Amino acid sequence: MERFVVSVDPGLFREAMRLTGKKRKSKVIELALRVLVRQYCLAELRELAGSGLVNWTPEELSSWWEIAKRK
Secondary structure (H helix, E strand, O other), X not given: OXXXXXXXXXXXXXXXXXXXXXXOHHHHHHHHHHHHXXXXXXXXXXXXXXXXXXXXXXXXXXXXHHHHHHO
């Protein structure tokens, strides 16, 4: 793991820790980054809808994402 120093609003961190139930700040940051990457990947795939490059239904996409997360 890479180490770094970051400044974050303490209230935002407390709320994130409360909502996620995570006890370690590093786990909150990791979760937040995973969620951010997932959102952007899904947005990119949505932009491909109708292009002919991707012919997945939203259900197939969700299923694929759940399987990919486990790998």
